[in-house]
Amino acid sequence: MDVQNVFRLFVNVYLIFQHKVLYFFYGVYLLVHFYIASSLHFLCSREPDGTDAFLSDNFRGNLDESKEPLHSPSTPTTYRAGWLTVNGVSSHVLTWGGWVEDPPPKGDTLILFMCGVPGITLFYRNFLETLHTNLGIPVWTICVAGHELPFPSSQEGLPDNPKLYNNVKAQVDHKMAFIKSYVPRNRKIFLIGHSFGAKMVTELLKDEQVSEQMQKCVLLMPTLERFKDTPRAQFWLLMLKVGFIYPLILCIRSVNTPSPCSCCQSCRCPGVDHSPICTSALVA
Secondary structure (H helix, E strand, O other): HHHHHHHHHHHHHHHHHHHHHHHHHHHHHHHHHHHHHHHHHHHHHOOOOOOOOOOHHHHHHHOHHHHHHEEEOOOOOOOOEEEEEEEEEOOOOOOOOOOOOOOOOOOOOEEEEOOOOOOOOOHHHHHHHHHHHHOOOEOOOHHHHOOOOHHHHOOOOOOOOOOEEEEEEEEHHHHHHHHHOOOOOEEEEEEEEEEEHHHHHHOOOOOHHHHHHEEEEEEEEEOOOOHHOOOHHHHHHHHHHOOOOHHHHHHHHHHHHOOOOHHHHHOOOOOOOOOOHHEEEEEO
């Protein structure tokens, strides 16, 4: 069977199952549309009490850059946020109970939280603030390297070398550099890791210094191996493969949608299929 016959076969199969193929792609379009809409709704929604909206403000662009200096002010019940260059990567850090560069607070313990995907520190703000309020122990967390970027006015971005943040070893080195640069050697550490962050915890424990300082570790919904085989990862991989269909269908839809003619602007008829009233008016 030559190429021409194969092409004819595919064309015939397409014509026979055309409606099913179109329904399939339309279903994929609806799925991707729902996923994108739900994600934007989550990122842009405010809290139930109507207060604060750090995630929504960041994504909507309503957060004034001047409101978050290098180290934002803090009170006993709020956190401090700032940017540090750790292992060559600009990294967002949140702390409760004192900034990382301030004199060590009273006590000899520290809770160090390792973020999971999506690797954004503010995603865990309520959880970490509750830990600090209930336990009275300083809480620090640092973003997954490369997952948060400073404001454009800071003139900082991702480093030119992607090997500093785009693999597991780079992420472990990033967290190790943060601990050795800012956590005092005499400080006992409670390590908490969520999802991919749990993998960071298990890798950090291989270091002698961290192992000596570690008081206890907690793994929340840990993802330690075969991350690609998990249902959530399979879903994301599917989204990456079919994500291009969404803008493609929107483009086709916009091309095939008839625009109203000049005589139909006021009567709102569907353009090509003129209503009798519009047609009679046009003829007159």
